[in-house]
Amino acid sequence: MIAPGGFSLRRRLVGQLLALAAVLALVLSLAVRIGAERASQATLDAVLGSAALGLAEEMRAEEGGMVIDMQPATFSMLAAMGEERIFYRVDVGTLTVTGYSDLPLPARLPRALAPVFYTVPFRDADIRVAAVSRSLRVEGRATPVLVLLGQTREGQEAIAARLGWQAAALGLAVFLAAIPLALLVARSLTRPIDQLAEAVGRRGPRDLRPVRHPAPRELAPFVTALNSFIGRLRGTLSQTETFIAEAAHHIRTPLAVMRNEAELALRQSTEEGTRARLRGLIRSADDAARSAGQLLDHATVLYRADQADWARLDLAGMVRAVALRLAPAAEMKDMDLVLDSPGVLTCEGDAVLIEAALRNIIDNAIKYSPPDSVVEVTARATGAMAVVIVADRGRGLGGAAPERLLRRFRRGDNVGDVTGSGLGLTIVEQAASAMGGTFRLRAREGGGACAEFCLPLV
Amino acid sequence: MGGGVRFLLVEDNAELAASVAARLGLEGHGVDRVGTLAEAEEFLRAATYDLILLDIMLPDGDGRDFLARHRRAERQTPVIVMTARSAVSDRVDALDTGADDYITKPFDFAELEARCRAVLRRKGGLVQTLRRYADLSFDPLSATVAFAGESRDLRSREVRLLELFLNAPGRILSKEHLCDRLFSFSEPVSDNAIEVYVGRLRKKLTGSQARIETVRGLGYRLTDS
DSSP, X not given: OOOTTOOOHHHHHHHXXXXXXXXXXXXXXXXXXXXXXXXHHHHHHHHHHHHHHHHHHTEEEETTEEEEOOOHHHHHHHHTTOSOOEEEEEEXXXXXXXXXXXXXXXXXXXXXXXXXXXXXXXXXXXXXXXXXXEEEEETTEEEEEEEEEEEEOHHHHHHHHHHHHHHHHHHXXXXXXXXXXXXHHHHHHHHHHHHHHHHHHXXXXXXXXXXXXXXXXXXXXXXXXXXXXHHHHHHHHHHHHHHHHHHHHHHHXXXXXXXXXXXXXXXXXXXXXXXXXXXXXXXXXXHHHHXXXXXXXXXXXXXXXXXXXXXXXXXXXXXXXXXXXXXXXXXXXXXXXXXXXXXXXXXXXXXXXXXXXXXXXXXXXXXXXXXXXXXXXXXXXXXXXXXXXXXXXSSTTTTOOHHHHTSTTOOOTTOTTSOOOSOHHXXXXXXXXXXXXXXXXXXXXTXXXXXXXXXXXX | OOXXXXXXXXXXXXXXXXXXXXXXXXXXXXXEEESSHHHHHHHHHHOOOSEEEEESEETTEEHHHHHHHHHHTTOOOOEEEEEOSOHHHHHHHHHHTXXXXXXXXXXXXXXHHHHHHXXXXXXXXXXXXXXXXXXXXXXXXXXXXXXXXXXXXXXXXXXXXXXXXXXXXXXXXXXXXXXXXXXXXXXXXXXTHHHHHXXXXXXXXXXXXXXEEEETTTEEEEXXX
8 A cells, every 4th residue: 555645766766867867968059050060160260261371371572562363263162162252352451352341340350361151140140250360561661561351151040940849859869878878777676676576565464574675775674674574573473362262261260169169068068058159159260261261262363364364174073073072061961962964064263263163063052952952963075165054943032133143242132141252243243254154043933942153165 | 079089270360270270179089270281281190180171271281282192191080171162173182182082161060970980881990989887888889888799870860869968978868959969950840759769769779878867847867778
């Protein structure tokens, strides 16, 4: 049974593993995307830079001015990068000599031939600019020349977007691959718990040995606690059994002495007053012994019913044995115990419970029947049930409802003069229902009672 | 049982043993009393007994072990176990280990006698309990009385009643005394119940020289006419 608010370790583990996988996949796709963007940027910059350098190197001073010899190769190199628009600006000194004079200058002027790269918005688009500077001797004076070469980034953005999608797809793939893996990991982690639970669950109800199943170290405290609990339970149960036996011994032995002594005194006394008192004493001793016996029997029956330690046994044979044991009690009242229990009736049950039930039924029939009457004990198979019927010609149920007589400490209204505890039939009823059987009591036609004890046949 | 049965009583509770032995003695039986299993073995080696009354819990061991050894040694002496433990589990055990019968403490002495009688009857032939009075020859074990060459079956209470008279022939036995011996203390007994059984016994003895006389106001006595 799972306590309310219980959660699944496995589900929690899978959830956490998947969350971790999602974070990892995200980081991975971002890293891939950023790395790819950087790499493509670096490639573009290298091309742009070398084109700008090429442009700068092709400048030379001539008479009365400067010449830029724009080589087609320089621009074809750029065209190879995609359908981009190209902007340039060449400054000599502080004067723009050619190109777009509004092309923004870099924040930091380049030194010598090492190009400086920057991205600026220009004419509705972001452009990447490479700036290179050199100095030219113009009219005998060294004059600084600044060459800017810009290019739109549409192609690069397309590449970046494609790479981004690929990175996202990669992340998703990693995440999807993590799902079965997480399930597998969770199952293999929780398997020892399942195996332990199965090993404990598979035990018979009387198996109170400590758990020795191999368990992971993390479960050791749990197994230890379980074993200590089993140990305490075993102690309590064996104490119960010992207690029942000891209690019976310590109550019955002094009662036996008392009863015997009273009987002896009764034999030897001639004074009628004393004799009447001794009879009362014997009756009380019988009463006490019977009540104590029935209470302890009842405890034993409840205890054993809980154990549910069933074995196959022959009900017909047990009926014969119990009837034989009780025959002297019937004989003492000149009663006849007529037994009709042929063959074998195989049932599943606890021999002690069945013996207690049969003994109580037959003992009851003898106790409440008049001398010289007949008690009939029959055992036979009826359908899927083995049925034991004990019919007497006693005082019957006295008009009481049968189910009322099966209650604890409840006795019929017509039995005041016979010693009894009111537990006998309760014991029978509990024994029967513990083993999947039934017990019924009904008035018998023509007087007397009829008890029916049924157990399922195997 | 008609007296003269030799009992070995194995019981460690001295008071209980003393009172059971006293009761058996009163009925004319011979009783040897021991408190341990070791003593029991010793006595069994030295003498023969008709019946062993065995307690289950003894200071030097479990009565059931003794029983098992007893059966292995193929000794024929019948054993009745007296148990004081919880009836349910002990009974099954005792029968499994080969007791001939068991009785739960405390017990009605008449019940003990009835069980002894039943066991001796089943085991048969070991004990000679035939008793004679006038022309009667009475066998309490087979519950028959014979006279004039004819045997009659008696019922249990008739057997016990005749035993009571034969134990004290010629003596007046009061109705109360007979009632105490014939009926269990926990069953309701009407005033004339004893007259019913005396009447039945008289009928069974019709034609013999033994007669049960009514002594008005005092009781009954057995006489040889």
